[in-house]
Amino acid sequence: MRYHQQSDTQPVVVRNKRPLWFVILGSCLGFIFIFLSVLMGGYTGYQSGHQEIARAAVLADFQQLQEQFFLGMQDFNEGNLELARQRFEYILARDPNFPGAADRLVDTLRILYATSTPTAIPPTPTLTPTRDMRPVEELLELAKNYFDLGDWNNVIDTLIALRKENPDFRVVDVDSLLFRSLRNRGIQKIQSESNLEGGIYDLALADRFGPIDEEAKRWRNLARIYMIGLGFWEVYPQQAVYYFGQVAAAAPYLRDASGWTASGRYRESLLHYADQLAREGDWCEAESQYLLALSLGADNRIQATAVYAQLQCSPPTHTPTFTQTITQTPTATTSVTPWLTVIITPTETSTLSPSPSATVSSTAPIPETVTSTLSSTPTPPSSTTPTPSQTPQPSPSPTPSPTSG
């Protein structure tokens, strides 16, 4: 408000436009100021929220990896090397710099593949291929370079990227390169990546282009027989012996994804079969199977069982009798299987002595206290290989009951 002089003596209050402008301007500025504050607050809130989410995600991720690392170490110490490997590989795929994971993976693989085997350590999982936007001509050249380097995965990925861009580009050349790469990758998967079925599948894909060669056929056939044998594992030991025997003769170190080799599977299935025969009372055949298993690797426990089978098969002519001075069940049979249940140890054999109290004949039923761990614990030949028998059993119900859904 401003005062104007209406007369000499009387000041007159007149309205001035400026205060109103000030008010309007001030209000506007105020509103703008508030609005900007809200905007800024909102923005910082959004950022802060996202940062918190990211922090939480990183923390959760780290905790998850830490848990996997802990479980991996636990598996490693308990000899569940295949599980340990899965965990360490997972950790490294998520965080290649996770402290200790790479070392532990190397340790695990070193033990897992400690047996003298021509197979190579499987490669770590490849990361997500990003879309390659290079011209198709360059992609083809790149694929050829990868081929020369023997990097079949990258050849195939690059050719897929090429076909995505232009499926008709130099289609004959691309087909030829794909054929060779699929063929080579298939053999590689079977031979050195323990991925038998994956290799068979790659060779099946290669076969769509043209007939595969003798070498590829040979590997495919070995993998195929191995897989057939796996189907009979622990169920029809005689069949398993038949199939694994063939593979073990041709490629003893052919390995499956669980870390078993063909010779390991063969030896174990021989023991399964021998136990089955022993249960059926066919001691002589059982003995020959035990001896065959022994020929693949010495083992005192198998030796003792073989001796027992031999005694059952060909009892001494005087029909001597034996007393088992050790009848308690020795260690290491915690797992319960339908197979023969616990043990003949070398100590037991050494204490067998003639006694009038008991007569052992070839038709005698297996004493309940005299059993074999061999088939119940399918441990591969070396303690350094994975032991499916050590497969941790979930608690409280290890094997889900067969229920309907």
Added chain:
Amino acid sequence: MPVKKFSKSKGVLIAAVIGGVTIVLSLFAGIAAHYLVKNLTLTTASLASPADPQLAAGQPTDVPGEETASALPNPLEPVFAPTLTPWDGASQVSILLLGLDYRDWSARSEYSRSDTMILLTLDPLTHRAGILSIPRDLWVNIPGFKHGKINTAYYLGATYKLPGAGPGLAVKTVEQFLGVPINYCAQIDFSAFVDFIDELGGVKIEIPEAITVDLLGSGAATKKTLRPGVQVLPGEWALAYARARNTRGGDFDRAKRQQQVILAIRNRVLSLNMLPTLITKADVLYQQLAAGIHTNLSLDEAIKLALLASQVPEENITRGVIDESYVLFGRSPDGLSILIPLIDKIHVLRDEIFASSGVLSPMTPGNSLERMLAEQARVSIQNKSRAEGITMQTADYLVGLGINVVDQREVEGPASFTTLIDHSGKPFTTRYLVDQLGLENPRIVMEYDPENPVDLELILGDDWARSGRLP
């Protein structure tokens, strides 16, 4: 003048007060906005986490569903990413569908077995698709564990907190068994399945014969009979139909019914042109169903695959069930009924569904002759058979068939069998030669040598000389 002075200072005061209030207000508004937006952001993010699976409102069933049986923390979290083969967007994509065991699920068991395993495949290039049902009792090697029924892989993976948990080990087991890389995995709870079907307004199913189905819940009231004929089944009924196994074929029949329901869903979406509507509200739908679907598929990927699936005509969908003709019936060491896979037969089925097309298939156009011609392979013919003079005859014969023979000669022999040496990867010419020569057991050798002046060496053996196929 004093008035003026007073007014000025009053004005300044008022302005200062208003300014102060404005600043305080701004401060409060800013802080409020900060926390409001922050909380909203956090809430929005947490919405993506799985809520408890709940049955649709009004479902007359007492199935408890407070907890999910899955160990997956978040459907949107790429928990499988490091364990599954990433999809490049161009090659064939495979998705493993997992359905849990109802008893485990309804008992709110922390860990469950997978009762249903269906492997879907889609080929974006050729617009072909495939569905393969895997029976739950299949006796397989479970990576890291002993042999077991395939449905226990999920349980073991979850129990032992393996990377990717139950679905991760289930995927790994199926991958190892079939050899087919799997890109995605989706575990669908019963409630999510029911909700989704209801969202579609039911699915039209042709029921071939009367069948008794068991709706979710327990007691005699849940038993219903579906009569033969085409019917539109609401979610709960469709689920019951897909779960029923009380027909002669048991699990194998059930697998076929499940495939029938999957195709019915597809047809329903396409026939009512529902895809655009579903995509429009996909976000909301996804949030609704998130509690019951655990997958490594993002929403975008799910939409992309749905669009892809919608482009596949029904006649391009190959269906397969690993049924009684692909297995032997047996007993596991602990007395459970198991199915022993017949590997060779399963390979044929697998290749029919997964390897028959796609970006990793030959794309050179034409028949076998045209493909051979397109390769322009240089062929050398060498005679190692005991028959003399057949080199030229064979060369003439092959030239007449369109083969580019660049060299022919007699070499030291003899060889009993004909051999083909491939120096540069000419699969079409090799196949054409094998077919035309009619060799039953040709020896093919791969000796890659790009510097070699010929692409293929055909070394004739006695088998060819004796075959009498030369004109």
